[in-house]
Amino acid sequence: MPAASSEQRSEKVSLVIDVLRQQLGEKINTGESVRSQHSHTTTSLPPQLPDAVVFADNPDDITIVVNTCAKYEVPVIPFGIGTSLEGQINAANGGISIDVSGMNKILSVNSEDMDCTVEPGVTREQLNSYLRDTGLFFPIDPGANATIGGMTATRASGTNAVRYGTMRENVISVEAVTADGKKIKTANRARKSSAGYDLTRLFVGSEGTLGVITAITLKLHSAPSSILSGTCVFDDIEAATNTVIMTIQMGIPVARIELMDAVQIRASNIYSDMDNPEKPTLFIELHGEEEDVEKQAEMFAEIAKDFGAQDPQFSSILEERNKLWKARHDAYWAMKSLKPNTDMITTDACVPLSRFSECVVKSQQDLAELNLFGAIIGHAGDGNFHTQVMINPDDDDELVRVREYASRVSKRAIEMDGTCTGEHGIGQGKQKYLDLELGDSVDIMRQIKKALDPKNIMNPGKVFQLNGQTK
Structure with a gap:
């Protein structure tokens, strides 16, 4: 985006707000409290407020905002529910925040094909509640009750990723409004395709920098017939982590295997009314047929004991399982x-x-x-x-x-040949580490960004700086 004086920027923003108010009426809000709610939330980065917030309830609203902002070169910042941790929803250069929480319809569920299509404001808990009677569920669980649109944009994962993968593996197709106002669909519902570039994967994890997501088609999975959840306590964190490595290497198909150190256990005991020993602890969950999960639990227990663990405590009782995972999700x-x-x-x-x-x-x-x-x-x-x-x-x-x-x-x-972020994303906070991790590959990302968003209106200042300088 070409540099503009503060006065020029203010004039452009005022024009955009006037045009959007004429077309969208009360859907646009310029109140300071609303704008503040659409900057930082759980991030430690300082807040940067948008100039206005549009509460979209259909794709046409988004198209109107994008076309208007493109005309005046004013930034667009997509907003789901605000659970990002690296400043993805901050308005680094001001602009219009598009709140898609009102776009919360489940558009279709294809039980025979084990997929569904949802609007971006649908939350993961809402979706799984809707699916409860179908025998299917959506497994990606980042902890927070995030929106599917936000989870797609940040390539979220979470506790179930070890078995079911991340959003990368579970998004079939994306519909979006691009920076020039086009409505696109990246793929059909077929489970595989060799047709052209994989645009779906391009949008999954793009953090709002390439377009505004308006619908997502997702893979669904069969709900397990039997679930065992439990905890396993260790004297030190090295023993706990080595148990994890051995468990995976032995091929035990854990659905979740989560680590909490002694400090976190102390905090969770108080906050979640638990009584776990204040030592490094693994939280485990196994999915499958009853006989299978019981055998898997026995195999895990043998491995854990080899590393000096206490006897793992498992339960199939729903209330006990829910309390355990609620404590894990409330760790923050x-x-x-x-x-x-x-x-x-x-x-x-x-x-x-x-x-x-x-x-x-x-x-x-x-x-x-x-x-x-x-x-x-x-x-x-x-x-x-x-x-x-x-x-x-x-x-x-x-x-x-x-x-x-x-x-x-x-x-x-x-x-260690790993990554600076497994699931929080780059946003504003980790740009210098992206360059360190991927080197010249980041220049390829810049070229893609410039090709799809030449005016740099889509969530500018996130993932990388277009001029190649990191903060």
């Missing part, structure tokens, strides 16, 4: 409540499974070396872990140490 808020007068900075990384134990152990050692208070949790089965570090916002020295810690985690993961 549990840490926040443990030190309520502090801020929290989160980061994530993912490494090849064989390096997972080493990476987690060294990251925990870094916390101690830098005198930081934080927790490590993770989707251990696919080598992905998160750190949640508490920080006094008025302590500049502590902020420097936290940034050093986040840098060490990202750089170490890349050095």
